[in-house]
Amino acid sequence: MKAIRRFTVRPVLPEPLRPLCDLARNLRWSWHTETQELFRSIEPQAAARTQSPDAGAAGDARWPEECDPVRLLGAVSAGRLDELARDEPFLRRLAGVSRDLRDYLEQPRWYQEQLGRGAGLPAAVAYFSPEFGVTAALPQYSGGLGILAGDHLKAASDLGVPLIGVGLLYRHGYFRQSLSRDGWQQEHYPVLDPNELPLTLLREHDGTPARVVLTLPGSRSLHAQIWQARVGRVPLLMLDSGVEENAPGEREVTDRLYGGGSEHRLLQEMLLGIGGVRAVRTYCRLTGHPAPEVFHTNEGHAGFLGLERIRELSGTGLGLDAATETVRAGTVFTTHTPVPAGIDRFERELVARHFGDDGELPGVPAERVLDLGTESYPGGDPGVFNMAVMGLRLAQRANGVSTLHGSVSREMFAGLWPGFDAAEVPITSVTNGVHAPTWVAPEVFGLRGRHRAAPGRWDSAAAIPDRELWELRRSLRARLVTEVRERLRASWLTRGAAPAELGWIDGVLDPDVLTIGFARRVPSYKRLTLMLRDRERLSALLLHPDRPVQIVVAGKAHPADDGGKRLVRELVRFSDDPRVRHRVVFLPDYGMAMAQRLYPGCDVWLNNPLRPLEACGTSGMKAALNGCLNLSVRDGWWDEWYEPDFGWAIPTADGPVLDEERRDDLEAAALYALIEDRIAPRFYDRGEEGLPERWIEMVRRTLGVLGPKVLAGRMVGEYVERLYGPAARAGRALDAGAARRLADWKAKVRAAWPQVAVDHVEAGASTAADGPAELGATLTLRVRVTLGELVPGDVEVQAVAGRVDAADGISGAQVFPLKPAGGQDLEGRWLYEGPLALDRTGPYGYTVRVLPAHPLLASGAEMGLVALPPQTASGDGAADVPLR
Incomplete structure (x- = not known):
């Protein structure tokens, strides 16, 4: 029998257990091992029943490590809560973890030290992104952009950077992926109830929900409420249009991530940018948080935030030109795409309709808006509105996300700066990083700790004995094997298989075999199926009698990308072949929870995009922090930091004379040769003590030398010093008089x-x-x-x-x-x-x-x-x- 209405009944915790609420509502638990262990100890069986939304197949309860504390507290019986309230050892443990969180939130950190030295840093930074991958318990991400945004917030929290995250709350998230019997991707959109997520509603002082409102054509309005997530010290504001004040069409604006047609996407981006600024203002008014001096646009989706800030300032009598100069001075724009096709572009007429006389931003003429997004350069389309172009025009500082991507971006956008060589286009680069506490297996941290590594230090790998390092790698590989078998069985049951025909899964993968991982989104340029170019040669590698290889693959194609879905099916069908299915596996529904097991358990992380189309590619960074070696085309971050000690570079067949088929054949052959001639022999070459000494030394160098480079703390520190600080100082220099004088001077010069x-x-x-x-x-x-x-x-x-x-x-x-x-x-x-x-x-x-x-x-x-x-x-x- 099915319920006609669903709602959440929150537990009433006994007074001694009240600190559990604060611990559950602050997403620091997602990267803090002691807090996770505390919640798992409450009731292990309940933890196993309350896995996060992307933990596995629907109804499957086999990964208690991914338990969501908010759901857990709603599932624990009253009797168990009363028992815990009298459990002195548990209460002491709870008090210690609560005290640790309080100290984390209150004690000065790196950023406060810089302020004390007079570094001239901003009082606060607003960071806008269309998606945030903070934890599997809050599935508001599709891939690398969202995961990067989540890591940015976490690292900012660790460093004490006064950041405010701004995004949208999608009631269906991205999508859940399963496979049909023949391997075709199936999409599912489960409804997410915000009341069951680690969120709280922002309320006015009288208790009513805080709202932002946008004006739409035809005397319509778009209302949104504001949910808050606490990411350590950082508030994340998420706008939600699923409110009763909206008509049915407007309620669906925040239905799903990257869904719908052009107008739907435009409304999402207007709500993110314009509504997001209004949400920040509301949050600061209600909480007393310092107002942001710097606004950071993570990709062009949030570019309309600049227009809202111009409207705010021009309404004070500053004038449009002077307001624009003020906005530009305090704005940072980060581009994440290396190809024009990856940029959101809208028909000019559609944009004009929403910013016309009866649309948004009164006081900012629609033509002024359109001019900001015009592709006014050779090869540009005068009929479209380009969100990245607007983002660049409204930001005095811009960057790509790796050194190579910065160079590619300068070439791609050079038309906006005619007469200058691409090298002088004012787009710099800050190479992405990843948040180690989120992605590094606790066992890796534990091994470093046993060898007296100082917090934040990665060079301690030099002190770890070979045998301990190798045993750690094998134990992580063995855990991955167990995980893969469980997930593979669940996938086959979903595909319609009977349990009786799945006995072969018990022999899938081997904890002593060289394991290669490949997991990411599935656009064509990432070349999911490059490994299949010569299937006989690949099969020979997988089934080698002395040096076998096994491969774990995962990835989602966009729901509208049938080409990507065909690639998934091609890979799945190969992995279904009884001859190789024990050596190559495709796992559906790739997400954060799965990734946190894949990276530590693999020996080699494979990445073979078309160079230079990978802006950064942070999955290899996460793998490296766990001692996994990289095997990659020299693209993104790997082009910048590749050394033979860290892995292998796949040669590329660059040049305009090669067609795509020939290029893929050559690069696939180079990939096979590397695995056969260099990687597998090094893995299986054992010394007198039965250890692969040269391999272990590469693991050690990856952990100790490469590790410090790929950290999100390094990335956020660079943003603070190279972009946020200068933007704040530039904004402070532009008081009303200076802004008017600068605008007048620019008009005179032009x-x-x-x-x-x-x-x-x-x-x-x-x-x-x-x-x-x-x-x-x-x-x-x-x-x-x-x-x-x-x-x-x-x-x-x-x-x-x-x-x-x-x-x-x-x-x-x-x-x-x-x-x-x-x-x-x-x-x-x-x-x-x-x-x-x-x-x-x-x-x-x-x-x-x-x-x-x-x-x-x-x-x-x-x-x-x-x-x-x-x-x-x-x-x-x-x-x-x-x-x-």
Whole structure:
């Protein structure tokens, strides 16, 4: 019989157990082992029945480690609670864990130390993301972007960074994945009741739920309530449109992550950006939290937050242009995609309709909104509104998520800064990191602790004896084998198999066989099935009589991506083959809970994307922190930190002459060769004590040398020092008067720029030597420029020099500022002079240019304006552009 209505009955805890509520509601338990163990000890059988929403197949209760404390407290009997309330050892343990949480929340940390040193850091930062992967108990993520956002919040909490997370609460989350009998992906969208999640509703002082409201076309409104999650010290605000004030269509705005058509996605992003700013303001008003000085947009989905802040400021009489400058100064934009197809783009008419006279943001004209998202560069589509373009235009500071991705992003968005080489496009990079307490197996931490590792130190791996390290690796592998068998059995039962035909699962995988893991989303560029290019060769590797290999694969294709679903089915069908099914496994419903077992249990983590389409790829980082070696194409973070001590680099078949099929054949062959000739022999090559000594040394180096680089604490520290701090200082410098003056100055410069020109360049050697220039010589440059209505204080004149190629393109450029050398000549031109040191041999060249200059510009390229000389040259030492 099915209930017609569902609601949550909360337990009433005895007074001695009240601290359990605080422990359960703060998601620090998701990465704090002592808190997890405390809850598991309450009633192990209840823990096994209250697994998190992505813990396994529906109704399956085999992973008590993933128990959700909020659900657990609702499942424990009153008798057991009374018993615990009289259990002195339990109460002492509870008091200790509660005290530890209180100390964690209240004691000053790294950020407070920096503030004490006068570092000029922001009072608070608002961090916006469309998804957050904090814990399996709060399934509001689809993949790497959300997991990264969750790790960002956790690391910020550990460091004491006063961050406020802002996202949406999706009533159906992403989706749950199962397989049909023939291996086709099936999607399921279970309803999530916020009252059963580790959330609390933000309320006004009178007890009514706090609300934000957006105006929609046709005299409609979109209402949203605000749920809070506590991620250690960091509040995470999640907007939920499932409220009675909304019409049925508006209630569905936050139904599921990355679902629906264009208008549905647009409304989600308006609610995230505009509603998110309003939610932050409401939260700060109600709690007294410091107002954010910096707003961080994690990908373009939240880009509308800049428009809401412009509306706020322009309403104070500041004016749109000055408000825009203020907003830009305090905004950080992080791009996560290396391909234009990964960016949200909407029809201009759709956006205009929602920001028109009867839409959102009164006081901000719709045309002004549209201009911010226009692809006004060669190859751009004038009919679309580009969220990443708007994000870049409304942020003075932007970054990619690895060094290589920063370079790719500068190339991809170079059209927004015409006249500048891609290397000068003002997009930097902060390489992602991962939150070690979330992803490192407790056994790994325990082994380090037994060898007296200081907190936060990873170099202790050097002190761990080979045998202990190897036994740890085997025990983690054995635990993974058990987990895989249980999950595989559940999957086959869901696919319609009878228990009697599943006896073979007891022989799947072997705890002593080299284990390779591959788990991630399944877009085509990640190449889930590259390993299947030569199935006979792969089968030979799997079934090798002396050096066998086993592979565990997991991943979800987007529900609308039939191509990705075909890849999943292809892999599943291969893994169903009785000849190899004991050596290769596909596990459905990949999520955080599964990942936390996969990373520690694998020996090698495989990643074979199309280079350079992997922005960062943090799964390999999580594996590395557990002593798993990486086998990857040199893309994302692996391109930056690969060393032979940490794993293997798969050679890539780059070049425009290769078609896709040929490229995949070559790279798959290289993958097989690495496994057969180098990886498997090293794993199975045992020394006198029966240990793979060279393999163990690679594990040790991965833990001790690579480990510190991939930590989320390092990442968040870089954001604070390189982006948040400068953004806060830039925002403080722009009081109302300064903002107006900067806006007026920019308007003046843009209007005058067509008259700015480099008219004449001449170079004289400072040495008496004739003939070719010699290393160490210095040229004296004299440049005459026309500035029109501008004056020297408005510009900077530079020489740009370096080696040149056959087409006279400058590489490895160095910039040399030139100084004014007198007033205007009779023709109204200004003279600039300066030395140019010849510090390189070989073909060498230079050019000169004029850029806008102002103390409040973050870079000379910020405005996208540059004046270059005409491309002509003469051989008499005086030229428009001396090329060599």
